[in-house]
Amino acid sequence: MIRVQAEDFDVGAELARLTTGRTDVGGVASFVGVVRASSAAGDLQAMTLEHYPGMTEKRLAEIEAEALSRWSLTGSVIIHRYGRLLPGERIVLVATASSHRQAALESCQFLIDWLKTRAPFWKLEETAAGGQWVEARESDDHAAERWRKP
Amino acid sequence: MIRVQAEDFDVGAELARLTTGRTDVGGVASFVGVVRASSAAGDLQAMTLEHYPGMTEKRLAEIEAEALSRWSLTGSVIIHRYGRLLPGERIVLVATASSHRQAALESCQFLIDWLKTRAPFWKLEETAAGGQWVEARESDDHAAERWRKP
Amino acid sequence: MKLLYFAWLRGKIGKSSEELTPPAFVRNVGDLLDWLEAQGPAYKAALADRRAVKVAVNQDYAAPDHPVKPGDEIALFPPVTGG
């Protein structure tokens, strides 16, 4: 399940949804990304996430489908917010459920790595010096690269 | 923070506790272990977790301290239940928060791997054939081994 | 075709979208960027560092040799930074 929204989300409810009413789940792995107050550009007042409506949903669905094809999962969820967020606010949730813990943990890491390099979102950081677009990081490319199939 | 308890826990509240009131957290990784209905022994009616009061808390605190020494974390939580649990019930929560996503994700994986091989808990599976103690799995040892320092 | 601009490309070009009809020799993404760059100083500045410009054709990532045609939705944006 993927969602792109301005509103915050309820992590507990989203994770519970992956296990409620079923008994084949052995583990649920999740990652929640949060706006940090300090950035390379200085103290952050806010962060604005821009996205590409339509393409963003399409790419997220594709990334989720890739995870479902690589690992045996009982469920997954990707929620990514857009708009202006303050330090401490949640940006993104990825969660995967599986009968086996390793599949859940690996696919969760995969989803966040791929999402960072493939989902059309752009971060604008607001500091005292003004707004500045965040530059893509090479370390994120490397993190995503390791999931590339030979 | 570690807790060993018979009662269920509130995943959303536990994860929120790692970020509330602070702005230095960039990501929270978590794993929730759940009782599966099917096991090597057949269809599970229930699972009883035995532990060693005192030593269990001591070992979990030690494992958590090891994670805090290896990764730069802003917080962590390990909650492990004991007693009789039904399929679909939560067994364990491990969660780690950090300024950087990779530290959170890696340390979460580390905690669950080490916990599986070092924390004194024993699972008794109840099936139609009776109760049977779960045998330790070599794959869990391998998963824990990869975190051993040279 | 419909052009969309995101993040600092939107800022430099000064609009978020526009309807354009490139000449017939514009057959692929590379041709389109070359032609766009010649449409004025704002475009020139936005497209100066070609490695920093990613392109999607009809919401799929597209390489320079990817064909473009009338009716396509073509988006230009910097490398993504979500998550």
Next chain:
Amino acid sequence: MKLLYFAWLRGKIGKSSEELTPPAFVRNVGDLLDWLEAQGPAYKAALADRRAVKVAVNQDYAAPDHPVKPGDEIALFPPVTGG
């Protein structure tokens, strides 16, 4: 010293704990297991596969050469299976 038994070791030995006073030649974990095994068929059955028996002395994992002394809390249990 206080002996504690967990999981199937508790089942085979038939009790969860007991107070024991081993003879003076029992100086370490290995000695203790050897002596315990001779205390009757239940102990013998429980300790037959020595690799399946883990030991903690005062709540720390202990190898066979780890010393034991009066007043110690010594736990015997199978490899752990939590998480």
